[in-house]
Amino acid sequence: MFKVKQIVTVLSAALFFVITVAFQHQENDVSTKAELGEKLFSDPILSRGKAISCxxxxxxxxxxxxxxxxxxxxxxxxxxxNSPALTNLSGRTEFFWDGRAASLEEQILGPLLAHDEMDLPVEQAVERLKQDTFYSAAFQKIFKTEVNQRNLLSAIASFERTLETTNTPYDRYLDGDEKAMSEQAVRGRILFIGKAGCATCHSGEDFTADRFKNIGLFNGKELTDPGRFKVTKDSAHIGLFKVPGLRNVAVTAPYMHNAMFKTLKEVVQYYNTPDKFVSNSIKRDLSLGTSLNLSDGEVDDIVAFLEALTDDRFKKK
Structure with a gap:
């Protein structure tokens, strides 16, 4: 009886090992650039102390x-x-709040090299991946060559290009489902396009005109980040920041490059009466020169519309 128990124990352990290895193989097996990029995106191997991942x-x-x-x-x-959202970036032409990167691949280099972020020279990142059994094999399988800077950035960028989201109440409303958005959100959409003038900067499928705007968050005193000026050194660019897309904006709080607004309502209230929030703005866009004269109810309506831009995969978050 004792030997039977030993055999059962050994067999159980062996079976558990086989199942575990099979599961790990399945979990780690990648067959596309995007799948490899997704794994790299979540792996702290790309930070100097292996403390954080993308x-x-x-x-x-x-x-x-x-x-x-x-x-x-x-x-x-x-x-x-503030770290911006990464969804719906495949059609963008500039990246970061100041637009200093011209492609997703270039954007990925930013946090990888930054001293206060991942702080890992790309040469070291490549060498780490070459020394890793899984990654070494995965890059050979997908790129038919060993790890290098180009295919490392390409893999992560390929994953980021899959983060397109269109499964929202707003999209279903446009497709003819009149009940997809609440009556409040429908009113908010009309205000967004019309009276509030939000669509001037937040236009197109992803609600961005892909431009830079000075919305008044630079006064050289309390608010000292000059935005795009840091990149171009052109005085005309003082206070300019990239206009972000608004898809999924309801789950990406806090807002603005300096995270000064905790809620969407605060954001809309700022645009409604900017002088109540920031005094002595330098070179604020003329379109924000006066109040939008939105009532409290209209502010809430616009917020309801912005919430309707949330993809179903994020709506419970």
Missing amino acids: ASCHIPQFAFADTAAFSVGDKGTRVSR
Whole structure:
């Protein structure tokens, strides 16, 4: 009887090992650039101290944004700007709040190299992946060559290009489902396009005109980030920041490059009466020169519309 129990125990352990290995193989098996990029996106192997991954600051359940005002880097230091969402970026032409990157591949290099973020020279990142059994094999399988800077960036960018979201109440409303949005959200859409003038900057499928605007969040005193000026050194660009897309915006709080607004309602209230929030703005866009004269109810209507831009995959978050 004792030997039978020993045999059963050994067989059970062996079966558990086989199942575990099979599960791990299935979990780690990748067959496309996007799948490889997704794994890299969530792996802390790409930060100097292996303390954070891309997903640490771009959290998947929050439309790949951060719920903290300022993300924490590999060494515990805080970044200087709020981490923007990464959904619906495949059609964008500039990246980061100041537009300093011209492609997703170039954008990926930013946090990888930044001292306060992942702080890992790309040469070291490549060498780490070459030394890793899984990644070494995966890159050979997908790219037919060993890991290098180009295919590392290509893999992560390929994953980010899959983060397109169109399954929202708003999209279903446009497709003819008149009940997809609430009456309040429908009113908000009319205000967004008309009286509030939001669509001037937030237009197109992803609600961005792909431009830079000075909305008044620079006064050289309390608000000292000059935005795009840091990149171009052109005085005309002082206070300019990239106009973000608004899809999934309801789950990406806090808002603005400096995270100064905690709710969408605060954001709309700011646009309604900017002088009540920031005094002595420098070079604020003329379109924000006067109040929009929105009532409290109209502010709430616009917020309801913005909430209707949330993809179903994020609506419970």
